[in-house]
Amino acid sequence: MNTTRSGRPALTRPDGTPLRVLVVxxxxxxxxxxxxxxxxxxxxxxxxxxxxxxxxxxxxxxxDAVVLDxxxxxxxxxxxxxxxxxxxxxxxVLFLTAxxxxxDRIKGITAGGDDYVTKPFSLEEVVARLRGLLRxxxxxxxxxxxxxxxxxxxxMDEDAREVTRGxxxxxxxxxxxxxxxxxxxxPRRVLSKAQILDRVxxxxxxxxxxxxxxxxxxxxxxxxxxxxxxxxxxxxAGYVIKPATP
Amino acid sequence: MNTTRSGRPALTRPDGTPLRVLVVxxxxxxxxxxxxxxxxxxxxxxxxxxxxxxxxxxxxxxxDAVVLDxxxxxxxxxxxxxxxxxxxxxxxVLFLTAxxxxxDRIKGITAGGDDYVTKPFSLEEVVARLRGLLRxxxxxxxxxxxxxxxxxxxxMDEDAREVTRGxxxxxxxxxxxxxxxxxxxxPRRVLSKAQILDRVxxxxxxxxxxxxxxxxxxxxxxxxxxxxxxxxxxxxAGYVIKPATP
DNA sequence: GGAACCTCTCAGGACCCTCTGAACCGGCCC
DNA sequence: GGGCCGGTTCAGAGGGTCCTGAGAGGTTCC
Numbered sequence: 370m371n372t373t374r375s376g377r378p379a380l381t382r383p384d385g386t387p388l389r390v391l392v393v394x395x396x397x398x399x400x401x402x403x404x405x406x407x408x409x410x411x412x413x414x415x416x417x418x419x420x421x422x423x424x425x426x427x428x429x430x431x432x433d434a435v436v437l438d439x440x441x442x443x444x445x446x447x448x449x450x451x452x453x454x455x456x457x458x459x460x461x462v463l464f465l466t467a468x469x470x471x472x473d474r475i476k477g478i479t480a481g482g483d484d485y486v487t488k489p490f491s492l493e494e495v496v497a498r499l500r501g502l503l504r505x506x507x508x509x510x511x512x513x514x515x516x517x518x519x520x521x522x523x524x525m526d527e528d529a530r531e532v533t534r535g536x537x538x539x540x541x542x543x544x545x546x547x548x549x550x551x552x553x554x555x556p557r558r559v560l561s562k563a564q565i566l567d568r569v570x571x572x573x574x575x576x577x578x579x580x581x582x583x584x585x586x587x588x589x590x591x592x593x594x595x596x597x598x599x600x601x602x603x604x605x606a607g608y609v610i611k612p613a614t615p
Numbered sequence: 616m617n618t619t620r621s622g623r624p625a626l627t628r629p630d631g632t633p634l635r636v637l638v639v640x641x642x643x644x645x646x647x648x649x650x651x652x653x654x655x656x657x658x659x660x661x662x663x664x665x666x667x668x669x670x671x672x673x674x675x676x677x678x679d680a681v682v683l684d685x686x687x688x689x690x691x692x693x694x695x696x697x698x699x700x701x702x703x704x705x706x707x708v709l710f711l712t713a714x715x716x717x718x719d720r721i722k723g724i725t726a727g728g729d730d731y732v733t734k735p736f737s738l739e740e741v742v743a744r745l746r747g748l749l750r751x752x753x754x755x756x757x758x759x760x761x762x763x764x765x766x767x768x769x770x771m772d773e774d775a776r777e778v779t780r781g782x783x784x785x786x787x788x789x790x791x792x793x794x795x796x797x798x799x800x801x802p803r804r805v806l807s808k809a810q811i812l813d814r815v816x817x818x819x820x821x822x823x824x825x826x827x828x829x830x831x832x833x834x835x836x837x838x839x840x841x842x843x844x845x846x847x848x849x850x851x852a853g854y855v856i857k858p859a860t861p
Numbered sequence: 862g863g864a865a866c867c868t869c870t871c872a873g874g875a876c877c878c879t880c881t882g883a884a885c886c887g888g889c890c891c
Numbered sequence: 892g893g894g895c896c897g898g899t900t901c902a903g904a905g906g907g908t909c910c911t912g913a914g915a916g917g918t919t920c921c
Contacts, residue, residue, distance in 0.1 A: 447643075447644045447647060450647060451643060451647050454647070454650075458654075458660075459654075478648070479809065479810065479813055480648050480651050480652045480655075480738050480813045480814065480818075481648075481650075481651025481652055481654055481655045482619075482651075482654070482655040483651065485809070507618065528803070528804050528805065529803045529804065529805060529855065529857070530805045530849050530852055530855075542850070542851070542877080542878055542879085543850065543851035543852065543878080544878080544879070545878095576880070576881085577881095579880090579881080579882095579898095580879085580880065580881090582897090582898065582899070582900095583879090583880075583881095583899090583900090584879095585898095585899090586898095586899060586900065602897095602898070602899095604888090604897070604898080605897075788866080788867060788868085789867080790867080790868070791867095822869070822870085823870095825869090825870080825871095825909095826868085826869065826870090828908090828909060828910070829868090829869075829870095829910090829911090830868090831909095831910095832909095832910065832911070848908095848909075848910095850877070850878080850908070850909080851878085851907095851908075
């Protein structure tokens, strides 16, 4: 079976083969970071640096999804999108865009089922959006948990952005939510602070690992408050989330 | 089963296969945006840029419906309409027309049960009109909710453009109505302001996301006033509508 | 021509989120 | 015991998000 590097089953195509994703960005460093994170999900990745080679690569790879920087050196996003759809009509597209980009350039481009994230983004967010897109488009087989993550009596609904423990609703800030999602996607697995920082915080974040400790403490107050703890510290190594009674 | 990208069941042909829609517009960007939105409904889409290729495409695709720009470079809408009907007599047509177009000519065209929207339109409106058209023409199987949307004790009758909560009638302006419809068609799913702007506001709207907040506040005053709130803010993410007691 | 309505912009203000700095706490090693 | 280190917690500044009210411009309908 096709699995991720972390050992859990990968989201695959309906026939069980790895999902195929094309990453298009003119910044090679960023493209590398992105494809690393997506490869980690067990997917088959290819990269391109401009619109023309993106279309060429798509013709060969026939990807299930494309991660597409809107600002490319040679073409505009609409043209690439159109070309991609003629290559493969049902392809999903996740756009990358600068926060201060002229909004109407983006406007409409995501009007379909497609989605976008603004730079600077966190890898966890890109992966989550991509998984959501692929799941909803029926491109992915439900080998994983689907839109719902569970650890013990703690449940997260990613689409509704709702978290409950023992049926009781827990309100989380955006960062808290993303941190908890990362933990819950890797249950029973010790995650180092550096790993968490790389995944949950955006790639240009300069701060130190102290933030992670801080947000873990926020999470504990909301998730573990007065109950059997799910979040555990592993001194010198990092943090784990795991069910209370294994 | 055939489903939309948002996961809810799609409106399909009577035999269960996806509805086939042809989009005809000479502006390729607009055609792309439109087909994206219609693909999102789970339908099979094809595009054409002028009258001649529209008729050719129709001969191949045998579409259930056609979205047709009245102003085409080569032919006028009436000629295309006539040609389309010789290809497939029972085809539904949704016309796209400029606001200042001669209204009685359009009225004459649409007398046969067809419909039209004026540019600039919102995607939500195009989709809704098309769904209504297909439903009334008996082209579509009622796998979805039909003309009535329900979230808790809030009920919207799309055809009558009537909204009630707990039986009490709520008066809404056109924009308020369309915003609420979009929310109610995606219950329990967090919708970002950009997403809402893309679907509910017309494609040429240049303004910023602030309008969405404003209209959400209008809706709350009318829909949630003094009652258990159905519309919720998810800070940093968007808005959701969901029943009070799940 | 006027009134009512709808839509959108602008500015003010409340609140929340995020991160920093610093104090505190407990285990571990010398 | 004393110092050190990793981790936890608290307090607070700052920045951002979101809500609201006032009002201008446009449209529709008498």
